[in-house]
Amino acid sequence: MTFWHHIAGHLPFEWAQFVFMQNALLAILLIAPLFALIGCLVISNQMTFFSDAIGHAALTGIAIGVLAGLADPLWAMLGFAAVLAVLVSVLRRYSSASTDTIIGLIMALAVALGVVLLSRGGGFARYSSYLIGDLLTIRPFEILRLVLLLALVAGVWLVFFNQLFFTGLNRSLARARGFPVWRLETFFAVLVAMVVTITIPWVGLLVINALLIVPAAAARNLARSMSAYVLLAIIISALSGILGLISSFYWSTATGATIVLWAIGFFILSLVFRQR
Amino acid sequence: MLFNFHRTANAAKTSCGGCCTRLVNFGVRLNGVAILEAINLHVHCGELTVLLGPNGAGKTTLFRAMLGELPYSGQLQFIHAESEERFIHPRIGYVPQKLDIDALAPVTVMDLLTGALAQRPVWLGHSRALRAQAGKMLAAVKAQDLLDQRIGQLSCGQLQRTLLALALMPVPDLLLLDEPVSGVDPAGIDLFYHMVSELRRMYDLSILLVSHDIPTAARFADRMVFLNRTILCDGTPREVLAGPCIRQTFGVDLANVGLSQIENQAARVCQHETCENQTGCRP
Numbered sequence: 001m002t003f004w005h006h007i008a009g010h011l012p013f014e015w016a017q018f019v020f021m022q023n024a025l026l027a028i029l030l031i032a033p034l035f036a037l038i039g040c041l042v043i044s045n046q047m048t049f050f051s052d053a054i055g056h057a058a059l060t061g062i063a064i065g066v067l068a069g070l071a072d073p074l075w076a077m078l079g080f081a082a083v084l085a086v087l088v089s090v091l092r093r094y095s096s097a098s099t100d101t102i103i104g105l106i107m108a109l110a111v112a113l114g115v116v117l118l119s120r121g122g123g124f125a126r127y128s129s130y131l132i133g134d135l136l137t138i139r140p141f142e143i144l145r146l147v148l149l150l151a152l153v154a155g156v157w158l159v160f161f162n163q164l165f166f167t168g169l170n171r172s173l174a175r176a177r178g179f180p181v182w183r184l185e186t187f188f189a190v191l192v193a194m195v196v197t198i199t200i201p202w203v204g205l206l207v208i209n210a211l212l213i214v215p216a217a218a219a220r221n222l223a224r225s226m227s228a229y230v231l232l233a234i235i236i237s238a239l240s241g242i243l244g245l246i247s248s249f250y251w252s253t254a255t256g257a258t259i260v261l262w263a264i265g266f267f268i269l270s271l272v273f274r275q276r
Numbered sequence: 277m278l279f280n281f282h283r284t285a286n287a288a289k290t291s292c293g294g295c296c297t298r299l300v301n302f303g304v305r306l307n308g309v310a311i312l313e314a315i316n317l318h319v320h321c322g323e324l325t326v327l328l329g330p331n332g333a334g335k336t337t338l339f340r341a342m343l344g345e346l347p348y349s350g351q352l353q354f355i356h357a358e359s360e361e362r363f364i365h366p367r368i369g370y371v372p373q374k375l376d377i378d379a380l381a382p383v384t385v386m387d388l389l390t391g392a393l394a395q396r397p398v399w400l401g402h403s404r405a406l407r408a409q410a411g412k413m414l415a416a417v418k419a420q421d422l423l424d425q426r427i428g429q430l431s432c433g434q435l436q437r438t439l440l441a442l443a444l445m446p447v448p449d450l451l452l453l454d455e456p457v458s459g460v461d462p463a464g465i466d467l468f469y470h471m472v473s474e475l476r477r478m479y480d481l482s483i484l485l486v487s488h489d490i491p492t493a494a495r496f497a498d499r500m501v502f503l504n505r506t507i508l509c510d511g512t513p514r515e516v517l518a519g520p521c522i523r524q525t526f527g528v529d530l531a532n533v534g535l536s537q538i539e540n541q542a543a544r545v546c547q548h549e550t551c552e553n554q555t556g557c558r559p
Binding site: 040044046157158159161162165166168169170171172173175176177181219220221223224225226227228229230231274 | 369374380391394395426
């Protein structure tokens, strides 16, 4: 960390002199590729609604953590999100209702239950930081957590990316090739749930899905192959992250939402230069 | 395991033993409703079997159950010629009707093929060896120029041939083709059927093909099976087209067109080649 602070402190910008901004910048440089990698597959496997639901479901996870008396509700949130991800997968497999309906119902349940539990006695305002997130308060040990998470996702991607990608193209075809489709999808759902849940305190659950989806969606407009798709998503994600962080510093706005606005800007640009 | 090519070494299993895929009292129930029941079907190696039936007859359900995607009752066996060994799960090559992607998806043919064949993530680029391998696969279905095309830009026929190339690597015991020629122009349909016929002979493949195109199917099929919840008619195209199934469901005219196609085809084959049994695999 001291090494990073040394480098970042020498950046010729006013904002780069603050330690909290240096931390936030490092966090952004970790979150951006993490979200881009996941977002590309979330979009091509048509799971955008699912990842949105997982983000909102964190409310109930927080509530469970608070009720259990945990100082940091992260573990309760992670556990709850993982259970929910598996539940959606199971229901998708064994129920004849459409996936959207199932996810919509579960999201409604998780949000309502979370709000009810957290608002008991009128204390919901205490938890509103989870809605908006605060990247500027990130601490070094939390950055280490992000490093580990990025390493985990990168590792998983090296082994399973092709199978997950192929499953998104056509499930029957993937199954015919011997890929364990259901296990892959469940595994991916749990992974998305973990990543979303761990990053919620800094990004905010209201906009977290946008951060996951928008850079990948912009990249999809421009790319003609998978490699271009993923690399562009990483670049767009990092650019919006850095620009969003700096402008939120000068505008005194919530960082997560500001980043999303930049990402949307890139998306609109991508529409203009879209490959036909 | 980087590549999944181990079966290609014995690709040229040319002998016409009595290998076959067998469905014994095969059935599928979904939510308590019998979609398919009491299906007994032997598909012999080197035989092109065309599966016909009205919409909702359970053709796609049959395929999905055979692929292991739906639970089924009864048995699915694959019996090898030499050893009489029985395998519960034959190696199945599957050509779906379409992919679940939009026209703008950033997926090239190369991405599609390597996504199935290699473990190195497709977005990290493709090795030269893999490109050569993919090129060879495409050349086998006369689609070698498509390697760097986006999937969304392909015509229906091109996409089907690409998917066929994928289904043949590694060479399967049984090839399932789900309405492969819907949306393909007549020349493309002919090309596709010729290719499939050729592959069947070359690799001694069992092929099950779902089709609504009775005239073309009649020209190329060794056997026709009419399915509606269970197998109602089963025999040579001539027998099935002359029977009641096709006439009642699709009309007498269509059945007659199919029959005349068979006569034309027979005449053409006899002009150019000897008239012996081409498939030669029936016991």
